[in-house]
Amino acid sequence: MRFFANVPVNDDLRGLAGDAILSGRFPHAVILEGEDAPTKALFARQIAAALLCTGAKEAGALPCRGCAACRKVLEDRTPDVVTVRREDKATLGVEPIRAMRGDMYLSPTEAPRKIYIIEDAHTMTVQAQNALLKVLEEPPTEVNVLLLCERSEAMLATIRSRAQTLRMPRLTEEELDRFAEERPALRAIRHGQPDTWQEMKLACDGCAGRLEELAGRTQLTAMQKQREAVLAIPEAAAGRKGYAAVADAVRRLSGKRKELTQDLSLLSLALRDLCLIERCEHAPLLCYTDRGQAQLTAQALGSVRLHAMYDAVCEAMDDLARNANVALVLSEMTVTFQG
Numbered sequence: 001m002r003f004f005a006n007v008p009v010n011d012d013l014r015g016l017a018g019d020a021i022l023s024g025r026f027p028h029a030v031i032l033e034g035e036d037a038p039t040k041a042l043f044a045r046q047i048a049a050a051l052l053c054t055g056a057k058e059a060g061a062l063p064c065r066g067c068a069a070c071r072k073v074l075e076d077r078t079p080d081v082v083t084v085r086r087e088d089k090a091t092l093g094v095e096p097i098r099a100m101r102g103d104m105y106l107s108p109t110e111a112p113r114k115i116y117i118i119e120d121a122h123t124m125t126v127q128a129q130n131a132l133l134k135v136l137e138e139p140p141t142e143v144n145v146l147l148l149c150e151r152s153e154a155m156l157a158t159i160r161s162r163a164q165t166l167r168m169p170r171l172t173e174e175e176l177d178r179f180a181e182e183r184p185a186l187r188a189i190r191h192g193q194p195d196t197w198q199e200m201k202l203a204c205d206g207c208a209g210r211l212e213e214l215a216g217r218t219q220l221t222a223m224q225k226q227r228e229a230v231l232a233i234p235e236a237a238a239g240r241k242g243y244a245a246v247a248d249a250v251r252r253l254s255g256k257r258k259e260l261t262q263d264l265s266l267l268s269l270a271l272r273d274l275c276l277i278e279r280c281e282h283a284p285l286l287c288y289t290d291r292g293q294a295q296l297t298a299q300a301l302g303s304v305r306l307h308a309m310y311d312a313v314c315e316a317m318d319d320l321a322r323n324a325n326v327a328l329v330l331s332e333m334t335v336t337f338q339g
């Protein structure tokens, strides 16, 4: 049986939680302790799914992620799995805990049990903790409470003694590498930009949940750099520095066929913007975000040159698709650009 297949926690922890659920021995109250907030939230939801899953045996996986119960929990569509949040407050006060306690003694709506996920449990006020304690002292039988916290010591000892703590240790480098292999975006960075991947591993501090956020930012900066490089070409062509400046700008494009094709397709969009804005100042733009810059560049280049440049880019893309020599394609295009 595979347990919690896509949750980036170590195998021991997956096995411990999975076995307890399968054997019906999962405690009423569990503290999930660790610094990695996204992973904690993911793990808690998957535990909730596993507690309600009906397809584990057939699928050989817990949660199976395919049965109706799993899907409802994972898509947050069941009233029987309730998340208690502090919202934008600094602490988790007594009111949400009291509301939870009231709800707990009502029968579940559709599932055989109810599961409560308390986020940022370490921020509970003492009042809130005392309210929670009353629940944990005599919990309704068909109820599970998952307390997510950074450090369990922030909670009353009386609460800790009534809950089992599952500590989520930071992942090792090898575990982070393994995790990356399961995620296309991370795998692409690991193999395509090994230096960036090393930096990301350092920055995430063993918290796999942070990697995806960092990956998003990495892709964003890569995209910004690509846009800047592409938009520098019409700028250079519009300027007075002549062929050398245009050739310099073209040299900043990727020299690799696949990436160059992407660069050129972005450049064709930029030139399309310029052709349109040269004729109509309200034309919708696809590439430029700075309409004023687009207008100035378009005016400087003029309609005839813009269309010639646009044609040259399309031709270059066709040539690349036909496997023409990359350097040759670029130099032919640059000649057309200088006007």
Ligand SMILES: [Zn+2]
Binding pocket: 052, 053, 054, 055, 056, 063, 064, 065, 066, 067, 068, 069, 070, 071
């Ligand atoms: Zn299932």
